[in-house]
Amino acid sequence: MHTFEFIRPADAAEAVAAAAQAKTAQQGADVRFVAGGTTLLDLMKLNVETPARLIDINRLPLDKVEATPDGSLKIGATVRNSDLAHHPTVQRDYAVLSQALLAGASAQLRNMATTSGNLLQRTRCMYFRDTAMPCNKREPGTGCPAITGSNRTLAVLGTSEHCIATNPSDMCVAMAALEATIHVQGPKGSRAIPIGDFYLLPGSTPNRETVLEPGDLVTHVTLPALRSGSKQVYLKLRDRASYEFALASAAVVITIAGGNVTHARIALGGVGTKPWRSPEAEAALTGKPANAANFRKAAEAAMRDAKPQSENKFKIELARRCLAHALQLATTS
Amino acid sequence: MATTQETPIVSPVGRDTPRVDGPRKVSGLAQYTSDFHFPGMLYAVPVEATIANGKVVKLDTAAAEKMPGVRAIFHRQNIGKMYRSVLEPGFESVCEERRPPFEDDVVRYYGQYIALAVADTFETAKAAADAVRATYAKDKPNVENDLKAEDEPNVVATTFGPYERLESQRGDATGAFASAPVKLDQTYVTPAETHNPLELHATTAIWEGSTLTMYESSQGVVNQQGVLAQMFGLPKENVRVITKFVGSGFGSKLWPWTQCPLAAAAARQLGKPVKLVLSRKMMFQSVGHRARTQQRVRLGATPDGKLVSLQHDYVYHRSMLDAHHEDCGEATSFQYSVPNLRVTFGRAKRHVGSACDMRGPGAVPGLYATEAAMNELAAQLRIDPLRLRVMNEPKIDEGLGIPFSSRHQLECFELGAQKFGWSRRTPGVGSMTRDGLTLGWGMAGAAWIAARFPAEASVQLHDDGSARVACGTQDIGTGMYTILAQLASAEAEADDVAVIRFTPIAASGKGGNWLSITPSGNGCCNTPTNITVSANASALTPGTYVGEINVFQFANPGESMTIPVVLNVSP
Numbered sequence: 027m028h029t030f031e032f033i034r035p036a037d038a039a040e041a042v043a044a045a046a047q048a049k050t051a052q053q054g055a056d057v058r059f060v061a062g063g064t065t066l067l068d069l070m071k072l073n074v075e076t077p078a079r080l081i082d083i084n085r086l087p088l089d090k091v092e093a094t095p096d097g098s099l100k101i102g103a104t105v106r107n108s109d110l111a112h113h114p115t116v117q118r119d120y121a122v123l124s125q126a127l128l129a130g131a132s133a134q135l136r137n138m139a140t141t142s143g144n145l146l147q148r149t150r151c152m153y154f155r156d157t158a159m160p161c162n163k164r165e166p167g168t169g170c171p172a173i174t175g176s177n178r179t180l181a182v183l184g185t186s187e188h189c190i191a192t193n194p195s196d197m198c199v200a201m202a203a204l205e206a207t208i209h210v211q212g213p214k215g216s217r218a219i220p221i222g223d224f225y226l227l228p229g230s231t232p233n234r235e236t237v238l239e240p241g242d243l244v245t246h247v248t249l250p251a252l253r254s255g256s257k258q259v260y261l262k263l264r265d266r267a268s269y270e271f272a273l274a275s276a277a278v279v280i281t282i283a284g285g286n287v288t289h290a291r292i293a294l295g296g297v298g299t300k301p302w303r304s305p306e307a308e309a310a311l312t313g314k315p316a317n318a319a320n321f322r323k324a325a326e327a328a329m330r331d332a333k334p335q336s337e338n339k340f341k342i343e344l345a346r347r348c349l350a351h352a353l354q355l356a357t358t359s
Numbered sequence: 360m361a362t363t364q365e366t367p368i369v370s371p372v373g374r375d376t377p378r379v380d381g382p383r384k385v386s387g388l389a390q391y392t393s394d395f396h397f398p399g400m401l402y403a404v405p406v407e408a409t410i411a412n413g414k415v416v417k418l419d420t421a422a423a424e425k426m427p428g429v430r431a432i433f434h435r436q437n438i439g440k441m442y443r444s445v446l447e448p449g450f451e452s453v454c455e456e457r458r459p460p461f462e463d464d465v466v467r468y469y470g471q472y473i474a475l476a477v478a479d480t481f482e483t484a485k486a487a488a489d490a491v492r493a494t495y496a497k498d499k500p501n502v503e504n505d506l507k508a509e510d511e512p513n514v515v516a517t518t519f520g521p522y523e524r525l526e527s528q529r530g531d532a533t534g535a536f537a538s539a540p541v542k543l544d545q546t547y548v549t550p551a552e553t554h555n556p557l558e559l560h561a562t563t564a565i566w567e568g569s570t571l572t573m574y575e576s577s578q579g580v581v582n583q584q585g586v587l588a589q590m591f592g593l594p595k596e597n598v599r600v601i602t603k604f605v606g607s608g609f610g611s612k613l614w615p616w617t618q619c620p621l622a623a624a625a626a627r628q629l630g631k632p633v634k635l636v637l638s639r640k641m642m643f644q645s646v647g648h649r650a651r652t653q654q655r656v657r658l659g660a661t662p663d664g665k666l667v668s669l670q671h672d673y674v675y676h677r678s679m680l681d682a683h684h685e686d687c688g689e690a691t692s693f694q695y696s697v698p699n700l701r702v703t704f705g706r707a708k709r710h711v712g713s714a715c716d717m718r719g720p721g722a723v724p725g726l727y728a729t730e731a732a733m734n735e736l737a738a739q740l741r742i743d744p745l746r747l748r749v750m751n752e753p754k755i756d757e758g759l760g761i762p763f764s765s766r767h768q769l770e771c772f773e774l775g776a777q778k779f780g781w782s783r784r785t786p787g788v789g790s791m792t793r794d795g796l797t798l799g800w801g802m803a804g805a806a807w808i809a810a811r812f813p814a815e816a817s818v819q820l821h822d823d824g825s826a827r828v829a830c831g832t833q834d835i836g837t838g839m840y841t842i843l844a845q846l847a848s849a850e851a852e853a854d855d856v857a858v859i860r861f862t863p864i865a866a867s868g869k870g871g872n873w874l875s876i877t878p879s880g881n882g883c884c885n886t887p888t889n890i891t892v893s894a895n896a897s898a899l900t901p902g903t904y905v906g907e908i909n910v911f912q913f914a915n916p917g918e919s920m921t922i923p924v925v926l927n928v929s930p
Contacts, residue, residue, distance in 0.1 A: 027486065073489060158409030 046241030103142035122258035126200035189232030199295035225300035272296030411500035470644025508705020530699030539659025558606020647715030687725030692758025
């Protein structure tokens with residue numbers, strides 16, 4: 027680990043100012059905000075992250091879950107994953123989010139990990155995490171050994187010839203299905219970014235994962251009010267029953283009237299280079315009878331563009347079955 | 360429903376007895392190896408090779424050496440002499456990786472130590488280790504999963520001595536298989552598995568002249584004493600290995616690994632105690648694993664399920680230099696009655712660290728293969744797998760042609776089947792469900808050797824009614840302190856295994872008796888007592904002197920403690 031400066035700003039504006047001079051907010055950032063630290067400190071110990079300045083945002087007033095006048099739910103950046111998962115409103119109205127959070131990590135990690143930290147969680151690709159290995163995400167231009175190497179857990183959707191790293195988050199998959207909005211305070215003011223616009227595909231710049239720029243501080247996330255009667259399920263499939271990342275997961279928010287799907291929001295985890303919303307699966311379902319045959323068709327639509335690597339072809343069928351089963355669970359529960 | 364018969368147990372052996380070390384463990388007072396601290400102690404962090412096959416052609420230590428607080432970066436040129444140890448008679452001085460660390464510049468597995476950073480703090484040592492830059496001449500490593508036995512003679516050298524590759528043979532296994540009415544020919548694979556106990560491997564080395572003391576996370580202190588004595592050219596009595604508690608080992612802490620001599624060599628060069636605790640990542644690389652196995656099992660049987668031939672031919676991987684023997688055939692020759700049998704093994708070198716024993720070494724992966732084959736044969740024959748085993752139960756150990764000392768497999772099967780409700784099993788895939796889940800019920804038999812080795816212990820009976828038990832051993836978490844107290848109590852016909860009395864004794868190393876305490880010795884302290892510690896430096900030349908105060912609780916050895924004392928005499 028490298029030595030670094032540790033700053034504890036008095037308010038969000040001071041935090042933004044302390045980060046604004048950074049060269050980048052992406053991989054290789056010389057300034058990082060730290061909240062729970064469950065990803066960042068690990069990566070600093072591995073010398074994958076080497077910030078010269080850490081800005082502690084834990085004492086900023088960003089730790090509330092509040093209902094807003096327009097009916098949405100506002101979740102502060104430093105709300106702990108465990109608190110969010112057990113918040114009564116989340117459990118009642120956004121069950122898919124609660125389920126996804128509780129499917130992630132361990133109780134100890136959830137007690138530390140925060141909303142904004144989870145949004146910016148880094149890939150578990152072993153080449154990214156080992157500085158002895160080349161990695162286009164960590165050191166652009168050095169190559170991607172995962173493509174010809176160990177890639178069983180890596181992505182099949184949204185990959186490029188430069189990077190096939192999986193986004194590991196469960197929370198973000200649920201938030202994608204819930205059409206969350208991410209609120210950012212930056213040097214030029216505040217802005218709201220739909221979660222669908224927040225993440226970047228790796229393309230030729232896998233070191234850039236989000237649209238965040240130097241000084242941008244995620245302050246909170248809002249979830250829109252859901253239409254009444256929606257059913258929600260998060261289903262996660264993994265190598266062991268707990269404390270393990272998804273091989274495939276599905277977040278489903280679905281409304282049914284008269285046996286037909288009237289509205290569906292679907293996102294997949296463990297298979298994409300970002301939290302993977304699937305408009306294809308949603309379109310395949312909307313207006314159709316809610317039955318196993320249509321669930322299967324939606325699952326096939328979701329994985330139509332999947333590109334397997336040498337060790338992860340199984341994920342494509344696993345993700346299809348995961349989504350079809352999640353839809354079954356949501357509509358029979 | 361079987362019930363356990365309640366018999367009052369009079370002897371302390373077999374009686375429900377609380378662990379004497381329980382309070383220390385649950386309160387955090389129990390000192391595990393990495394908990395020991397010594398004045399002036401330095402911290403060592405190894406530099407790991409990031410290739411699996413090749414040579415170190417350049418080691419750039421300049422940046423690391425310049426860091427404030429760094430005491431040394433050790434490598435092949437400056438670590439000092441270490442000898443290669445050998446197996447000694449009586450299964451002593453066992454070591455799975457014999458090559459002394461840094462002996463040459465060849466890298467034979469990923470994670471092999473190529474340098475060692477030593478500094479005043481762990482953080483500095485880690486930063487220095489990270490700052491060492493290695494340049495390699497790389498070769499392609501052989502880490503191929505598919506294992507083919509290498510061409511070797513029938514008798515091969517292993518870590519445990521010579522072994523015959525034709526492990527067991529009777530009748531004509533090949534001929535009987537060829538003519539068997541029912542045949543099964545399957546290959547079973549078990550992956551490499553790492554132990555990764557909760558407690559990281561840890562070692563602290565302290566030299567006083569030509570005497571080496573090691574605080575070690577060890578499942579075998581006496582064995583380590585032998586190996587380290589050889590590696591540093593010392594008589595055994597000059598090496599002391601201390602393990603108070605072990606946070607599990609699962610076999611990985613049975614024999615010393617390369618971090619042990621590294622810490623000792625660094626401490627020797629620097630004249631200070633050196634502590635080396637592995638990282639969790641290193642635990643996957645340099646402290647053993649269960650070897651990958653690939654096992655071909657061929658069974659021949661009659662249509663009604665009597666075995667006529669059993670062939671078990673297995674291959675496991677080994678490291679480039681060492682040869683741990685993974686004895687998958689240990690139970691094969693006697694587990695079932697079969698007139699024609701052959702068990703062989705082969706080995707395949709890979710660029711991996713040395714394998715070692717792990718939880719049921721050999722027999723467990725071996726039984727997985729042979730028992731899976733029995734289940735597949737049962738399915739093929741449409742015979743209940745339990746019945747197939749009962750039909751083939753041997754009357755004697757057919758491998759050795761002698762009666763079993765104990766067997767009980769049929770009783771195990773009968774009781775297990777009864778408790779499990781085996782008669783309710785239906786074999787069809789998906790034919791059993793519960794609470795919406797599909798159930799599968801399977802079974803397997805197992806056998807395990809009962810091995811024992813000679814050991815020494817001494818017992819002192821004191822006139823205050825207490826006893827002191829001494830034995831060169833360690834508690835691997837299974838309750839050694841309690842067991843010894845129970846045994847001594849039983850032998851002494853005492854009733855109380857937790858009398859609170861203690862005896863303090865001071866001991867100094869080189870320099871004569873400069874350390875003293877008062878009061879001390881037997882009978883001094885039957886109640887809480889203040890001890891005065893004195894050091895007399897008048898006869899000592901400038902230097903560092905190490906002694907210790909041992910506070911024994913004779914009836915409660917887990918509560919005993921050792922308090923290190925370091926005396927620095929300035930000119």
